[in-house]
Amino acid sequence: MIEEKSAKLWEQSKTRIPGGVNSPVRAFRAVNRIPRFIRRASGSKIYDADGNEYIDYVCSWGPSILGHGVKEIVTAVQESAAEGLTFGAPTERELILAELVHEMMPVIEVMRLVNSGTEAVMSAVRVARGYTGRDLIVKFEGCYHGHSDGMLVKAGSGAITAAVPDSGGVPAGYAKNTLVAAYNSPSSVEELFRQRGDDIAAVIVEPVAANMGVVLPSDGFLPFLRDITSRYGSLLIFDEVITGFRLAQGGACEYFGIEPDLVTLGKIVGGGMPLGAYGGKRDVMKSVSPDGTVYQAGTLAGNPVATAAGIAMLNLIRNRKGLYERLENRGRLLADAFRKACGDKVTVNQIGSLLSVFFTPYPVTDCQSARKSDLKTFSRYFSHMLDHGIYLAPSQFEALFISDAHSDEDLKRTCEVISAFRL
Ligand code: PLP
Numbered sequence: 001m002i003e004e005k006s007a008k009l010w011e012q013s014k015t016r017i018p019g020g021v022n023s024p025v026r027a028f029r030a031v032n033r034i035p036r037f038i039r040r041a042s043g044s045k046i047y048d049a050d051g052n053e054y055i056d057y058v059c060s061w062g063p064s065i066l067g068h069g070v071k072e073i074v075t076a077v078q079e080s081a082a083e084g085l086t087f088g089a090p091t092e093r094e095l096i097l098a099e100l101v102h103e104m105m106p107v108i109e110v111m112r113l114v115n116s117g118t119e120a121v122m123s124a125v126r127v128a129r130g131y132t133g134r135d136l137i138v139k140f141e142g143c144y145h146g147h148s149d150g151m152l153v154k155a156g157s158g159a160i161t162a163a164v165p166d167s168g169g170v171p172a173g174y175a176k177n178t179l180v181a182a183y184n185s186p187s188s189v190e191e192l193f194r195q196r197g198d199d200i201a202a203v204i205v206e207p208v209a210a211n212m213g214v215v216l217p218s219d220g221f222l223p224f225l226r227d228i229t230s231r232y233g234s235l236l237i238f239d240e241v242i243t244g245f246r247l248a249q250g251g252a253c254e255y256f257g258i259e260p261d262l263v264t265l266g267k268i269v270g271g272g273m274p275l276g277a278y279g280g281k282r283d284v285m286k287s288v289s290p291d292g293t294v295y296q297a298g299t300l301a302g303n304p305v306a307t308a309a310g311i312a313m314l315n316l317i318r319n320r321k322g323l324y325e326r327l328e329n330r331g332r333l334l335a336d337a338f339r340k341a342c343g344d345k346v347t348v349n350q351i352g353s354l355l356s357v358f359f360t361p362y363p364v365t366d367c368q369s370a371r372k373s374d375l376k377t378f379s380r381y382f383s384h385m386l387d388h389g390i391y392l393a394p395s396q397f398e399a400l401f402i403s404d405a406h407s408d409e410d411l412k413r414t415c416e417v418i419s420a421f422r423l
Contacts, residue, residue, distance in 0.1 A: 001050075001052055001386075001387055001389075002050040002051075002052065003034050003036075003048075003050055003052075004050060005037065005048075005049035005050045006034050006035065006036050006037045006048055006049050006050060007034045009037045009049055010034060010035055010037065020035070021035065025393070025394065025395055025398065026394075028394045029394075030375070030378075030379070030394060030395045030396070031378075031379045031382045031383065031394045031395070032379065033382070033383060033386065033394070035394075036048040036049075036052070036054070036391070037049040041056065041064075041068035041069060042067075042068050042069045043067045043068060043069065043405040044056060044067055044068075044403060044405040044406045044407065044410050045068070046068065046391060052389070053389060054386075054389050054390060054391035055389060055390050055391065055406070055410045055413065055414060056068070056391045056403075057390065057391060057392050057393075057400045057401055057402065057414075058391055058392065058393050058401060059401040059402075059403050060267075060272065061267065061393075061398075061401070062241075062242050062246065062267035062268060062399075062401055063267040063268050063270065063271070063272045064272060064401075064403055064405075065245065065246055065268050065317070065327075065353070065401075065403050065404065066313070066316060066317070066320075066403060066404050066405060067403045067404060067405020067406075068405070070271075070312075070313075070316065072312045072315075072316055073271045073272065073309050073312045073313055073316070075312075076271075076308040076309055076311065076312035077273065077305055077308060077309050077312075079308070080093075080304050080305045080307075080308035080309075081305050083304070084304060085303075085304070085305060086299075086300055086303055086304065086305075087304060088299060090302070091302065091304050091307070093302075093304060093307040093308060093311060094113060094302040094307055096307075096311055097113070097269075097307050097310050097311050097314070098110075098111045098113075098279075100311060100314045100315070100318075101265070101269070101277065101279070101314070103318075104245070104249045104250055104314065104317075104318065105240075105244070105249075105250045105251055105253055105254070105263060106250070107253050107259045107260065107263060107280060107281070108263055108277075108279040108280060109279070109280065109281055109282040109285070110279055110280070110281075110282050110285035110286075111277050111278070111279030111285075112277065112278055112279060112285075112288060112296065112301070113275060113276070113277050113298075113301050113302040113307070114275075114276045114277065114278065114296075114298055114301055115274050115275065115276060115298060115300055115301060115303075115306075116146070116266060116274060116275075116276045117145075117146050117239075117241035117264065117265075117266025117267065117276050118145075118146025118147050118148055118266075118276075119146070119148075119276050119298070120146075120241065120264040120265060120266055120276035120277055120278040121145040121146045121148060121151060121204070121237075121239060121241070121264050121278070122146065122148035122150075122151075123278050123296045124204075124237050124262045124263075124264050124278040124280075125137055125148075125150065125151075125201075125202065125204065125237070126294055126296060127262065127278070127284065127285070127287050127288060127294050127296075128201045128202035128234075128235045128237060128261075128262060128284075129201045129202075129294075130287045130292065130293060130294035131201075131235065131284050131287045131294075132201040132202070132233065132234065132235060134198075134199050134200060134201040134234070135177050135199060135201060136177055136178075136179055136196055136199045136200045136201060137150060137177060137178050137179070137200070137201055137202055137203075137204060138178075138179045138180075138181055138189065138192055138200055138202070138203040138204070138234075139151065139153065139178055139179075139180060139181075139203075139204050139205075140180065140181055140182065140183040140205055140206075140209070140366075140367075141154045141180050141181070141182055141183065141366070141367040141368075142154065142183060142209060142211065142212030142215070142366065142367025142370060142397075143183065143204075143205060143206045143209055143211060143212070143239070144206070144211035145204060145206075145239050145241075145264075146241075147167070149165075149170045149171070149174050149175070150174060150175065150177060150178050151178070151204075152165055152166045152167040152170050152175075153165055153166060153170070153175045153178040153180060154166055154180055154367070179192050179196065179200070182366050182367070182368070183205075183209055183212075183215060183217075183365070183366040183367060184215070184217060184218045184221050184365045184366050185366065186220075186221065186224045186228075189203070189224070189225065189228060190228065193228055193232055193234075197232040197234075198232070200232060200234045201234060201235065202229070202234055202235040202236065202237050202261075202262070203225055203228075203229050203234060203235075203236055203237065204237040204239055205222075205225060205236075205237070205238065205239065206239050206242065206243070207222055207238050207239075207240065207243055207251075207252030207253075207255075207256060207258070208242075208243050208247065208252060208351055208354065210242045210243070210354055210398075210399040211242075211397060211398065211399075212366075212367045212370040212397050213349065213356035213358055213364065213370050213373070213396055213397050213398065213399065214349045214350065214351065214354045214355055214356040214399045214400075215349060215356075215364055215365060215366065215367075215370060216349060216351055217256070218365065222252075222256050222258050223258065226258050226259070226260070229261075235260075235261040235262060235284065236258075236260040236261050236262075237260060237261065237262045237263070237264065238251075238252055238253060238258070238260040238262075238263050238264070239264045240252055240253070240263050240264060240265055241264055241265060241266035241267055241276070242267065242354070242399070243255075243354075244263070244265045244266075244267070244268060244269060245265075245268040245269065245313075245314070245317055246268060246327075246352065246353060246354065247324075247351065247352050247354075248324055248352075249317060249318065249324075251263070251265075260280065261280050261281055261284050262278060262279070262280035262281075262284060263278065263279060263280055264276070264277070264278045265277040265278070265279075268313060268317075269310050269313075269314070270306050270309055270310050270313075271306075271309030271310050271311075271312055271313030271314075272309060272313070273303075273305060273306035273309040273310070274300075274303075274306055275303070275306040275307065275309070275310050320404065323404055324352065326404060327352050327353035327402055327403075327404065328352050328353070330353065330402045330406060330411060331350045331351070331352055331353050331354070331355050331402055332350065333411055333415070334350070334355055334400070334402070334411065334414060334415070334418070335348045335350040335355055337414070337415040337418045337419065338357045338418055340419065341418050341419045341421055342357075342359075342421070342423055344361050345359070345361055345423055346358060346359055346360070346361070346423075347360055347361065347362065347363060347364050349364055353401060353402035353403070354399045354400070354401065354402075355399065355400045355402070356396075356398075356399055356400065357381070357400075358370060358372075358373040358396070359373045359374040359375075359377040359378055359381070359396075359423075360372045360373045360374065370396075370397065373396050375396055377423060378396040381421055382394060384417070384420070384421050385417060385418075385421075388417040388420070389413075389417075390413075390414055390417050
């Protein structure tokens with residue numbers, strides 16, 4: 001496979017952009033390969049600067065659930081752009097989008113639009129603190145909630161250690177407000193509440209973790225979080241930046257039948273344009289300025305072009321018959337192909353259109369067990385797939401995303417390439 005142009009562009013980019021990329025995982029560092037510089041995408045395929053074609057299972061890290069270049073979304077963007085790129089004033093489209101989101105996710109009674117998932121989480125956390133008058137936030141080791149200071153924290157050792165920042169530039173004093181529990185471990189959460197319960201503003205969770213690879217919540221884990229937060233007067237925040245509109249029209253809230261107090265959205269909600277949102281119960285959202293004291297604002301928030309794309313996307317999803325059933329079937333097909341090819345030497349976690357293969361025979365239920373995956377084998381597997389025209393996330397600790405544009409032919413080809421991989 002030719003990678004000459006990508007290699008050249010990367011070398012040049014490195015002189016002007018950190019690592020040559022505008023988001024670290026794009027540098028392919030974990031797999032030691034040359035990142036593909038993408039020129040265009042269409043349906044289930046992406047094409048790089050050297051003209052290589054790949055079946056794309058990154059799907060822009062989630063937004064492209066209907067594939068790339070969806071006509072209705074592109075037209076909505078073109079038409080709205082022609083009417084003006086930004087006004088800094090309210091538009092009818094923001095109301096239409098808020099109504100649509102509420103219809104699909106009824107728990108979101110009131111919603112604010114922002115520009116990214118990071119911003120959505122940062123703002124929801126502030127609302128939780130403002131509403132409860134408490135400072136502490138509980139998150140789970142291995143869950144990613146964007147790159148705001150307080151969220152770049154994981155557990156040191158075990159579930160109940162003092163939190164330390166993962167990133168340079170995050171003040172240790174700030175990180176102290178983030179407590180870390182182990183995913184799927186009610187006892188680690190109980191212990192934090194027993195010690196600090198009256199100071200905990202919220203528990204934030206990826207209802208299906210997709211940033212330590214895909215890890216499903218065990219039976220009863222999400223209801224347990226709903227129960228313990230209610231008992232202590234804390235809020236439950238579902239970070240649905242990945243799961244929103246992907247697991248079901250109503251995201252994880254619908255899939256698992258849980259009503260959190262706040263939900264954060266990103267990716268699909270913007271139809272591929274930069275858009276995020278946070279919202280939830282009316283009573284809680286009353287805290288947001290100008291109604292309440294929690295300040296949160298944005299020059300481009302509710303951008304008319306991004307909202308047009310979001311509306312087009314959600315309308316397509318709402319009206320597309322059998323979407324989630326198809327995605328689930330495709331997910332199962334790929335999961336079975338991995339199991340068949342690698343036997344009990346791998347663990348495959350799959351739910352709907354999210355999937356991860358871990359190179360360990362043991363169940364992966366949290367961050368510690370995800371880390372047991374053999375990363376050298378992952379690297380080999382990634383290269384095998386890439387060299388055969390299958391574009392996957394270049395890290396063990398990410399998900400494979402399936403879209404409605406992946407055809408039977410794409411899946412057949414992908415299964416063939418999987419079956420040719422030797423452990
Ligand atoms: N929350 C989750 C669950 C995510 O997966 C991500 C990004 O991948 C974010 C928040 C941050 O979103 P963004 O990258 O749009 O800032």
